[in-house]
Amino acid sequence: MTATHYSSVYATGANNNTFGRSFASELLKLRHRTLSLNVIVFAILLIGAPSASAFFSRSEAEGFALSVQDAVGGFQLYLLLAIIIGTLAVTGEYASNTMRTTVLATPRRLVGLLAKVLAVALYTALATIAIITVAFLIIFIIAGGNSSLDGNDVLILVTLLGLNVLTAVMATGLGYILRSTAGGISMMIAFIFLLPLVTLIFAKFDTFRYYVPPNLPLVLMDTALQANQGMPVSDDMLVYPPLVAFLIFGGYTLIVTVLGYLRYEKSDV
Template sequence: MTFPRVVRSEWIKFTTLRSTWWSIAITAVLTIGIALLITGAIAGSGGPAGFSAITAVTSPVQFTMLLAGILGAIAITGEYGTGMIRSTLAAVPVRGMALLAKAVVVAGAMFIASFVIFLAAALAITPLLTAEQSFDWGSPRGTWLPLLAASASMAVFALIGLSFGFLLRSGAGAIAVTVGVLFVLPIVASFFVMAGPGWQWIVTAGDYLPMTAANQLIFASTSSGPDAPAALPAALALAGWSVGGLLAAWTVLRTRDA
């Protein structure tokens, strides 16, 4: 079976799951709702001098990242739970191809869905903005780059969940570990900010966690000038989590029976 046909098969499986559409729908409700709340609270009162409308749109990533990770996890653990994985691997004997096809579908679908949702959130809050606060659609850093960075981050979160799903083969286990990596570890790392010099390596390591790297990437995409933060370290950290997780998943998939 050729790779395009495998991707098409995975796309059909992914889009026919009710959990896929429920996850995307909840992501849309949270993103648009939180963006409206932030904009109404800040822009409605005049807003601080540094208020950025695009920040209100991308801030919900801190919550919707969990939905992206969970969606990636259940995209594969459901197959292990029902035994469908045996049929998948029988139809696609090259296990690396099956893994790559599912990763392409999950990441691609999450990226596209997230971009549409973020764009819808931007349009939803536009009537609440003053003329000075409105989006500059002609400025890449004012709109398009942050939207792309946030959407790419959501795709990475989904791939992290997918990787843990392949590694653990348990829906509950994969979701628990995904939530731990995306949500719990950044909180733990923040506890050491005020610690002594001997503990600062934990804070430094925390900068490369997925959520922290995503925030840095989004913030860097909105900034310009010599003092702007570098986007490359954050992008490399997110790429490392994606590639490293998929490589680990591929190793386990090759060496363990379905």
């Protein structure tokens, strides 16, 4: 269906809705109740679980210290949070039928999409940083001021933040494609978490086993984080450097976002 391009007083002239105004508007939209409640629930889980684990670990072992695993261990929960943020940022508007208002306010759809993507990226980054900071502060206190963090661990934390932001942006792009909250979240979960299980069926084929598993989203993220949680790495499997794995996952995000833009640009709202 061909998209209907509306015109409004905000399209041109002194009332032109600039990118800055669109970005500020998209940030305000992310303050809605459903999304805030989800962030609070995930924050409680991501702060409470490692803090409780740290409390009991300290009582059972001497020399307990804050480590990067206190964040990386909950990485999949961070990804779920990012998926929910990115999906709801778009599908919430379609569900409440306010996307037409957004298009009237920002007729240039590429500008509107970029503003939303940037707002989602910033919101996700700030939420992730806040959760990690509070969790680390509590664990640091429980550990009696002991920390084993080093320069490489800081790089891993930055990578975790970047992957979380990319996941949220990918979910935003998929939200524009599917326009369904349940569909968007389910598809993202299947793509990231379930795809490695499905591909195990074909693992007996040497060429498939060498090239495909290393390019799966969860394996790429584990590689970027210098971890091996998504799928065991064997000698007959292609292994990427962490930076290359991060960039490939970023490429997936770019592809989904471009497809989301094409769907948004060419379809009516």
